[in-house]
Amino acid sequence: MDPVEHLIALLSRLPGLGRRSARRAALRMLADPRALMLPLSDALRAAAEAVTPCGICGNLDATDPCRICANPERDQGLVCVVEGVADLWALERAHAHAGVYHVLGGTLSALSGTGPEELRVAPLLRRAEEGPEGGGVREVILALPATVEGASTAHYLQDRLAGAPVTVTRLAQGVPIGGSLDALDDGTLAAALRARR
Secondary structure, three states: OOHHHHHHHHHOOOOOOOOOHHHHHHHHHHHHHHHHHHHHHHHHHHHHHHEEEEOOOOOOOOOOOOOHHOOOOOEEEEEEEEEHHHHHHHHHHHHOEEEEEEEEEEEEEEEEEEHHHOOOHHHHHHHHHHHHOOOOOEEEEEEEOHHHHHHHHHHHHHHHHOOOOHHHHHHOOOOOOOOOHHHHHHHHHHHHHHHOO
């Protein structure tokens, strides 16, 4: 296969890059390969060799446990459950959570055949079973998407965590900052009214 076409084909597999965007990216890199392609190639190889999932939370990092789990200043008793690593990174970028995380690796979905066995539910249950008396988890925050799959996963996890010595909470949902009420859908408005404080 032609190396340029091969590069475009590989780039077009990335999320957010269609064939046209991949072609533009390839052309930009080929215009100055020493400054753009070779450092990118080195960074890709280094990341592929060094980055692994954290054995505790599932975050991607070059160390295991990850820097978040190993940080003594993080509240180890406050675990935020997220669907994927992108959600964890978003919360970290917002400096919104001072505790630690648990990456499920997806949400329950009958359509795609994703059941509890395909998710990292068992490690979460083990973490929760230790409870606050053993120096472990005291609160599990379910920070899952506001979708049918996210809601069903949250309900499933609430049921499974019911016997654990932890408090289970969910993120509030509702009116976004700067949002206009007349622009919101009925479900968002109803959730906002229920989550009022």
